[in-house]
Amino acid sequence: MKGFAGKILRINLTKKEIKTEPLKEEMARKYLGGVGFGARILYEEVPAKADPLGPDNKLIITPGILVATGLPTMSKTALNFKSPLTGGYGRSVVGAYLGEELKKAGYDAIIIEGKSENPVYILIEDSKVEIKDASGLWGMLTSEAHKKLQEMHGKVRTGIIGPAGEKLSKISEVDFEERQAARAGVGAVMGSKKLKAIAVKGSGEVEYHDKQMLKELILKWGKILKEHPATEADMKYGSGEFYEWVNRERGTFPSLNWRYGYMPVYDQLKEGEKSHLDPYYWSPKYTVKNRPCPHCTKPCGRYIKISDGKYAGTEVEGVEYEVLYSLGGVLGIDDIGAVAKMNKLCDDYGLDAISAGVTLAWAMDCYENGLLTKEDTDGLDLKFGNDEAAVKAIEKMGKKEGKLGELLFNGSKEAAEKLGKDSWKYAVHIKGLELPAYDIRGLKGVALAFAVSTRGGCHLTGGAYGIELTGAWWKMKGIDRTKGEWKGFEIKTLEDLMTLYDAIGACKFSRHMFFIEAFPEMMKAITGWDMGEEELWVAGERIYNITKMFNVREGFSRKDDHLPWKVQNVPIPKGPSKGLFVSQDEFDRMLDEYYIARGWSREGIPTKAKLSQLGLKDLAEEPFAAGI
């Protein structure tokens, strides 16, 4: 089968068994790769109610189908697992060199199952696959372990957990050479298997259907991306380029644990001054170099070094837009040095920087509201804006150190459950996953997208922030972010498309350039298949419905598609989105419309009819699929 390595690598850590299995053509055509393979295998192989941190959970690593083709931005590799954070479907996608290496080594997917007794790492050098002792790596920061692995094995590409993952933090991540598969507790899944790292070197080549056509497409799309009007600013300022606009023009940048819809500093700034989190302020000052994902012709990633102030000397890849929020704005900190420092700590200790920051914001809110005292914080004065306390707190989380480290180690939901009282009202999560950097009180479609996302509160499942912030995208116009009505089909469409991106391996930051139009010709060049856009849409929808069915099998239903308390009960107090929030009536209608657009039941369960229409006959037979 052209375009595929043709093999799945299965590694059982309990039995220390390594084998390969052929990739079937039907599987390839229906699920493409990436989250497509991941969702399908996960559904088939991880039984209902499996302990996410037990040997029955699996970690399935799947590069997108277009990874390792040289096509621009195609580097996204999915980690698929049952989430210890949400108890449901888990995926975490990363722009990683490891994915490309995997395909070159001859594998379309790795399934890691079972559980080792002692720390191990997996070394893959083409067909040579070994489970190796990692006792020398255990306890290391991710950057140290990466260095060590390259010292031992040459230029291997790695995915590594830090101390947080080792200690099973439910908000721990996997680090891929300073890019992270961060969300939903994937680090703990590796940690629970005592798997410190995966290191891959591949020297083979995947066979493609039409190399000449591929070459032309690489040039064509590389040029389109490079010359797109948005690219220059993306390259100069990165994903935070629109930071000021989201704050000032939309008022949808949730600051101080969602107290405000923009950074309070904007009330004081004079003409021409910038918030210190604004890349227009810090990127020219601190950027050392661009740091692209593989094959990107519009690289938004950068490597920075803080050269002044009390965090001088801090180096990190970033800082991404999300982190400007999670380790900056939501903590009330307008200091890029502090943010960079915490970012580096998260990467090194292997903590999801979004979840870690939003969990800390919860603690600050509790502290300011008297629900936490210095006794609970190991003496830290956890006021909003106290950057030094925040830096120390993040380090404690990474190490699971002290009372505070213990409390925050597994994210805001569990912390609030432990602390009790009204503290749950300050926990800004959905299904356990902490929310990203969009104040969904003022972005109603995004509120819906966050609420229904199968992995929990996530901006990437639907990617709806783009269309809601701007009001128009792709074939849709006149989107009113302040109203909840008539969003069902919009969000369904976006989810199906973003799922397709995660199956293909494309960068979602290029979705306004690729849309879906790019993919049929790319698929043709790679596989030889004639896949019209309509087949790709159905593939996206098919995969998404599997992730939903995974959750339904775990007992999820309408009740789990919820919003955080603040979003429903505390209107945005000032700014361009003043007064906005999501009432229960409005939200109920939004859910209804979304489920209807999806062909799901009133309880949010995929119907047998819809599953059949997607070619998921086996799932349609599941007793828990809805009759109507």
Place this chain on the structure above:
Amino acid sequence: MKGFAGKILRINLTKKEIKTEPLKEEMARKYLGGVGFGARILYEEVPAKADPLGPDNKLIITPGILVATGLPTMSKTALNFKSPLTGGYGRSVVGAYLGEELKKAGYDAIIIEGKSENPVYILIEDSKVEIKDASGLWGMLTSEAHKKLQEMHGKVRTGIIGPAGEKLSKISEVDFEERQAARAGVGAVMGSKKLKAIAVKGSGEVEYHDKQMLKELILKWGKILKEHPATEADMKYGSGEFYEWVNRERGTFPSLNWRYGYMPVYDQLKEGEKSHLDPYYWSPKYTVKNRPCPHCTKPCGRYIKISDGKYAGTEVEGVEYEVLYSLGGVLGIDDIGAVAKMNKLCDDYGLDAISAGVTLAWAMDCYENGLLTKEDTDGLDLKFGNDEAAVKAIEKMGKKEGKLGELLFNGSKEAAEKLGKDSWKYAVHIKGLELPAYDIRGLKGVALAFAVSTRGGCHLTGGAYGIELTGAWWKMKGIDRTKGEWKGFEIKTLEDLMTLYDAIGACKFSRHMFFIEAFPEMMKAITGWDMGEEELWVAGERIYNITKMFNVREGFSRKDDHLPWKVQNVPIPKGPSKGLFVSQDEFDRMLDEYYIARGWSREGIPTKAKLSQLGLKDLAEEPFAAGI
């Protein structure tokens, strides 16, 4: 291209030009045949605002893709046109021998365009195609003309209009050897082109991908159909088999112009007695023989002869369930002899038996309510139940004779507009098309399906009566016919499936046997294509959206998806559905849910996003497609 004749025959009656054009592979795969070809060609070739009775309208005749394969029930041939009755998309599908003959003659479609000055007929004998003088046929009843054509040309298969079509009745039909393409005024389209008949003889063979597989499938599905538990009753009693059940158990048989939900005679019948419209009463008594559509292994059609009473001697193919209503129940007539007589008159004069009967029911209602007097009725005493007056009235309609014939000739909508006053309240139509035999006050999902059907009030567009009457069908369960909520996805699904049936050429009375499962293997044997069910679903949805866009281009929107006044204002007065009706609030919610399920706008306009998802990029670019 296997499975296709590969040619489209284009006949211009203005220029007397005949040519053939190749069928393109993309067209074949995306649209299959039948209404698929029809909708696409219609959309492309009949300009917006074209006069349905002018030369710009076209009549496109398209056998389903599986017609002429020998596969059971595959005989359905679509007539596609702009409807003079609704002003929108028109289709009329018929189980015709002519369709099979056409494919054997080497054509997948005929496009008839322009307008002849003098009466003509088209004679097709394989590659020999002629436009011939029809002055000798003009004015003839359909049965006479058919006889004459066979006398002249041997065993040609025919489609013929009667005097009603010649005189441009907007409720006139085309007769195919006692099967009718009846609805939406297709007879007048032929009449406007001065085209009396089409006669076809084909001696070729279509090439199929896998003849052995085809043979096996013919046997396999023939057996499944034959042995299905419903088949015996269907063969004995025909489509009216469930007549008593619909009356007594559901109370959803609209009688006396929708005054009641069942035939009043049931209030008088003693134990064991039957309504005289019930096939259990009349079929054993009068059936001469079964009269199947081509290749049917579960033939429900019959030829009857009334052997007693005042209509003794009447012979007709029928009487179908719909006609038991339209020429029986809705007129308050419980006499199969009278119904058979009127049925024969409709067939001979070429009137749509549903529309003709329901239009007459409107006149009776007006008469009983004093809006029409004997002066208007040419002296007829048009009380409900007066069978002799009804028979005379139908004949007058067929001939456009007298004041009454003139008034009723173009259907109930136009008649009510002419008569004025409150008479529109008694007109039971949607978009101009008279309603079929299901009291949609007690079948809420069917109400929605009728309201939104792109060809107007129609039971076949969604075929929802089966699921709503029984509460479960295919993958759907727990359907509550008394509630309007949560029907959007159900109706969308059914419409897409029924559209697929009309593209394939399958009998909708077999939908509980074929579902969709039958078609992938059939398509494989015929064409060699691997078409999963999901591709077929998308094809159905794609075609349906074109029919909608045809209407939108004509100015249709939410306002045109309406219900008859009685359905919204007069609850069913007694019986199992007592008290049921459809309020405006309920209906608004139903429309919202349906549009959302379809990915259309609040105004009921297909969105550019949905059209793109269906591979209809050109339609997505139309300025009148919805942004969101």
